[in-house]
Amino acid sequence: MDHLWSLYGIVFVILWTCIPNEAKFIRFKPGYEYEYKFESNSELTDYGNFNIKAKTSQAYISSEVEFQNAVEILCKQDLGHIIEEWFLDTLQEDLRQKVGPQFWNYFSIQPSETDQLLEAVEYLHKVTMDYLPCIQRLESTTQIKRWRKSSTLFNTSSLTEAFILLMKSTLFSIFPRTFQEIVNKFYSDAFKVFHHTTTEPDQDSEDDEETSCKGCEQPSETCLCQHIMLNFHNLNRKLDDIGILERVSGTAVTNIVHERIKTYVENSCKGNFETSYIDILETWLDTKVLGWLHLVYSGNRTHIYSDCIDGFKGRLLHFLYESFANIQIEQLFNIIIEFPESEPAILDLKMCLEKTDVRTQLVTSLKSALETRLLHPGVNTSDILTAYIAAIRALRVLDPAGVILELVCHPVRKYLRSRDDTVRCIVSNLTDDGSNELLDELIKGQPLLLDETGHSDNEDEDWEKWMPDPVDADPSTTSKSKRASDIISMLVNIYGSKELFVNEYRTLLADRILTQFNYEIEKEIRYLELLKLRFGETQLHFCEVMLKDVADSKRLNTRVTEARNKSGERGEIDVNAMVLSAQFWPAFREEKITLPEVMQESLKEYTKKFEALKGNRTLNWKPHLGLVNIDIELKDRTINFNVSPVHAAIIMQFQKQEKWTVEDLSNELQMPATALRRKIAYWQTQGLLKEETTDTFLLVEEHKGRTHDVIVTDDDETESAMASAQSQREEELQVSYSITCLNCVVSHFSPV
Structure with a gap:
């Protein structure tokens, strides 16, 4: 009460100093009873008697009525603010000189961080409770209440609020780093315990119950979770009572919540793309994070903060989406590489893009990842194409407008255009037997949409559903349908021309026919019909003729065989020919070779049969192309091989003699020595020939510990039958032509 009576005395002193100039006299009565009367041009007013007791230059007012009268005089003279100003000045001085140093002194000692914080808050709570009665007494004064309706100090509605604001500005204008660290650790431990105690026990972690508590990280028998939560509630209650809960804990709580969200998102979602996590994360945010925040701000004074948690939830959701998006980016x-299995992760990221502003970050990050991990010589073209196709499919789900795809994959398209084997890889995937995305796209049968075609008519048909492009769309891309075109169209648009792909398919088809030497073409006909839907019948006319040649060759071989059987003639080697219309087939790979006499005689015999059937037409053989099935009989074993005519011609020479030099064998077969050495290497790998001395090869009749039964194939045996693209370009530059009616490739089936 000393504070209150000091206040009354000051009010009297203020009253004395604020007597208006119109006062005529001041009359003193014996016994320290003073009567104040004021005369003015207005009506003479008697303000009553004040019982004043002088005590060491300090004046005291002895009754509540006298205090109210004194306040009334000040308020009538528009001086009501002097009372609050004096009180708050005195209070600020007390906070600065006494309370503040004592409060921060608790953190200069080093017992326990939690104990320091609890004791300091306990002291501040006690001091505040001592001040509150005086503040409430002053606020209850009728005249002060009236005066505050028209005038507020510190923009507050009550003296209590002014006191709290003064305490915040005096004690907590700047936090020492150690204090903030202590508060952060206290609330971090509390959140960890709350998260642990509100989580259902994991059945898989039953063995861990005897080791340590995951909440307080103490041995299970000395668990401190309850003690930590008790201190947590007590601290929040006391900070709430004195109105500084948000000021002390706000920064720490926000930092902890953000850190926990980031950690939980990373631990839960990183590396798993086959599960959708958005709903799981939102549920966790509601139950764990917001549940903990409600505990922090559940006091009477800060109930308004609880009302604001719903608004805070929106900001936390935004931070959650942003953290999740950053992890996924x-x-x-x-x-993308794991798409479509990773589609749930793509859909989650799509939702985050709609709610956050990370689109630019996504484009920059993914563009850099593609360039770093794909666009260098160490990656095969087929792998780059696989990744590009996966990117098209995944990014179309992520951004149906196709803008992200266009921005991110432009360097990939540019790099693919620079590789020589890109077209061949694309065409190979289009007609590959295995399950792949391009074959699935081909089966859809949609027409190509090339850049040169302008805009699609479908855009005009769907004008009612038109939507503007996103702001980051490339304005030079005039048609949205180009970005929405199918995968095959996008691959063709890498070069912007159908002809390259049609010519490559033609070469690939020819190579496949001649290397496999198979007359069953039903699958190839099916692929051709699908390609016609994409590229048009005119472009693929040559390919139709090629397949017709195969079918005709099958019938021709049947007729030749029947004629041979009827005549009873049978050569040493059975021949089946693939008769090709030269002007419709791509250029063949050329290789000089003179076949052994027995092989040449078989080809001549077949030619005669053909001429007998076809009248005025004959055959022009390609002796290096085809397939020969041979059985090689050695001393200890018999081996069966399917090889090219050149390989067969080489091994047949070792029937004449067991040892050959490269020079002699080259002269015998009329083929270059360099090409001969490369072909001989195949037989070396099979263990049939060995290099006795430099450029001298010997037949290996016996081979201990090794047996061969049938068919051994080397990469060289799958060498393309067609001329390389470079050699074709060189030929196109030459002014030459050749008139050849029929071009023939031979296959031989007979023992050596």
Whole structure:
């Protein structure tokens, strides 16, 4: 009460100093009873008697009525603010000189961080409770209440609020780093315990119950979770009572919540792309994070903060989406590679893009990842194409408008255009037997949409559903349908021309026919019909003729065989020919070779049979192309091989003699020595020939510990039958032509 009576005395002193100039006299009565009367031009007013007791230059007012009268005089003179100003000045001085140093002194000692914080808050709570009665007494004064309706100090509605604001500004204008660290640790421990105690026990972690508590990280028998939560509630209650809960804990709580969200998102979602996590994360945020925040701000004074938690939830959700998006963007390359299994992760990221502003970050990050991990010589073209196709499919789900795909994959398209084997890889995938995305796209049968075609008519048909492009769309791309075109169209648009792909398919088809030497073409006909839907019948006319040649060759071989059987003639080697219309087939790979006499005689015999059937037409053989099935009989074993005519011609020479030099064998077969050495290497790998001395090869009749039964194939045996693209370009530059009616490739089936 000393504070209150001091206040009354000051009010009297203020009253004395604020007597207006119109006062005529001041009359003193004996016994320290003073009567104040004021005369003015207005009506003479008697303000009553004040019982004043002088005590060491300090004046005291002895009754509540006298205090109210004194306040009334000040308020009538528009001086009501002097009372609050004096009180708050005195209070600020007390906070600065006494309370503040004592409060911060608790953190200069080093017993326990939690104990320091609890004791300091306990002291501040006690001091505040001592001040509150005086503040409430002053606030209850009627005249002060009236005066505050028209005038507020510190923009507050009550003296209590002014006191709290003064305490915040005096004691907590700047936090020492150690204090903030202590508060952070206290609330971090509390959140960890709350998260642990509100989580259902994991059945898989039953063995861990005897080791340590995951909440307080103490041995299970000395668990401190309850003690930590008790201190947590007590501290929040006391900070709430004195109105500084938000000021002390706000920064720490926000930092902890953000850190926990980041950690939980990373631990839960990183590396798993086959599960959708958005709903799981939102549920966790509601139950764990917001549940903990409600505990922090559940006091009477801060109930308004609880009302604001719903608004805070929106900001936390935004932070949750942003954290999740950042994690997914970091691993977006892997997500794309695993598409479509990773589609749930793509859909989650799509939702985050709609709610956050990370689109530019995504484009920059993914573009850099593609360039770093794909666009260098160490990656095969087929792998780059696989990744590009996966990117098209995944990014179309992520951004149906196709803008992200266009921005991110432009360097990939540019790099693919620079590789010589890109077209061949694309065409190979289009007609590959295995399950792949391009074959699935081909089966859809949609027409190509090339850049040169302008805009699609479908855009005009769907004008009612038109939507503007996103702001980051390339304005030079005039048609949205180009970005929405199918995968095959996008691959063709890498070069912007159908002809390259049609010519490559023609070469690939020819190579496949001649290397496999198979007359069953039903599968090839099916692929051709699908390609016609994409590229048009005119472009693929040559390919139709090629397949017709195969069918005709099958019938021709049947007729030749029947004629041979009827005549009873049978050569040493059975011949089946593939008769080709030269002007419709791509250029063949040329290789000089003179076949052994027995092989040449068989070809001449077949030619005669053909001429007998076809009248005025004959055959022009390609002796280096075809397939020969041979059985090689050695001393200890018999081996069967399917090889090219050149390989067969080489091994047949070792029937004449067991040892050959490269020079002699080259002269015998009329083929270059360099090409001969490369072909001989195949027989070396099979263990049939060995290099006795430099450029001298010997037949290996016996081979201990090794037996061969049938068919051994080397990469060289799958060498393309067609001329390389470079050699074809060189031929196109030459002014030459050749008139050849029929071009023939031979296959031989007979023992050596």
